[in-house]
Amino acid sequence: MDRLQTRELAFFVAVAEELHFGRAAERLGLAQPPLSRAISRLERRMGVLLLERTSRRVTLTPAGEVFLTESRRALDAVDAAVRRAQRAGRPAARLVVVMKPGGDCGLMPDILAAYDVDPDAVPVDIVLCSAHERAGMIRDGRADVGLLHRSNTDLTGLDFAELLIEDQVVVLPHNHRLASRVSVSLADLTGETMPHWSADTTNGLSVQDVGQLMQFVALGRAVAVVPASVRGQLRADLVCVPVTDAEPTTLILAWPQGHRTSALAAFVRTATTAAAHRQTKQPYRG
Incomplete structure (x- = not known):
């Protein structure tokens, strides 16, 4: 045929x-x-x-x-x-990186600083978008590479590298009944309103970035189970409590399957090295 x-x-x-x-x-x-x-x-x-x-x-x-x-x-x-x-046909090549606001576990500054001095590096454009958009942008060519969380992402058509595995915490208002606990279990959160990462406001409480999530929690409208690195963005009126039986989350770097330019390869190499240094608690100097 x-x-x-x-x-x-x-x-x-x-x-x-x-x-x-x-x-x-x-x-x-x-x-x-x-x-x-x-x-x-x-x-x-x-x-x-x-x-x-x-x-x-x-x-x-x-x-x-x-x-x-x-x-x-x-x-x-x-x-x-x-x-x-x-x-690729534009006079000046650029690498488009997509991520959720606050969704880099604090890694992006280290990655960008080290990538900037790599001989294969090109200028980087960071695109911030909601969680449900990122994989699609990589697949359809609007982005070259992105930071995603493995557990809630369809990785069809993508290659990826694992960067960080994090425990999870629950973000609570300071006056919440569980705020003074050393740790909680998922059963302790039964009945609590949990937001979901989406632009669809017709299906429960939806958020598109960490700022929105924290505002809803501060207002007492929700609690949120999130990766532990969110502590670095915590508002003064909120607290984080470890969730002992929540499945750890995995931050990954993803790019189109079979697509690996020298600039992209350099970014993947830089990101995985920076993540390895973070896991061992060592500063990364590139």
């Missing part, structure tokens, strides 16, 4: 998402009959039925569900390739 064109994938994704040929055709700026013929040709070429069609509805077959997932990934990969090539 000849290689499929990205246009064919885009046609199929539109129909699969709309589950309606008329709406998909309108979305693509096409007439419906050519779109229907294009999908039929695609199915014949692949030798598999992707869509079940009746006079009332369109549904995905099991093969269609798989092909939808893979088609989205393929189209995203093409978009990412274009973005990376455009950025």
